[in-house]
Amino acid sequence: MAETSRNPGRIGGIALWVLQGVLAVVFVMAAVPKFLGDPTMVATFEAVGVGQWLRYVTGALEIAGAIGLLVPRLTGPAALGLIAVMIGATVTNLLTAPPIAVVTVVLGALLGLVAWRRW
Template structure:
């Protein structure tokens, strides 16, 4: 199970760091063509969400890999699960139902990492 959690953490970290970097460095107008929800929020909110995703993605790997403040790894996973639930709510309000499925799957995967690292397979 520990190996499974590491693989899951790695995949989620790559996904969140890439998505967060995109939201952090690209202009809001450029993102609007791919992500319609950015029209409903300010540019600083888009950048804040991106920064949260980048930091959460790094938090899935770095504390556990370095052995420093390992309690941050399950905390990052739980925080990313909350971010994905909030994203699902946003997509629901906009009527973007296929995106909700993706958000819920990511939230569940983050919850599995949080559960595993808080509990039986804590680092």
């Protein structure tokens, strides 16, 4: 019987690390415009009516989560924390830019996979 993979555990582990790295980059890239006061980010948080302080808190949580995704002991909790951020982002996007909500749902699902495999 032919074997398609000699070590699926190792390949799966590598794929999970790659996913974690990609997610970390995505969340850093999402946080930077929040800190720099990108007009789109300012308008989004203004439209929700929560004030600009939440923009900074969200950016800080995204940076902390991105770092946590790359630290083995923190990966599971970081993924869960970022899922909470994505739930908030999905609600916000449904109110302000519905098509973008698909992106936050997909990110949340990928974070769920990471949390499940790393916890």
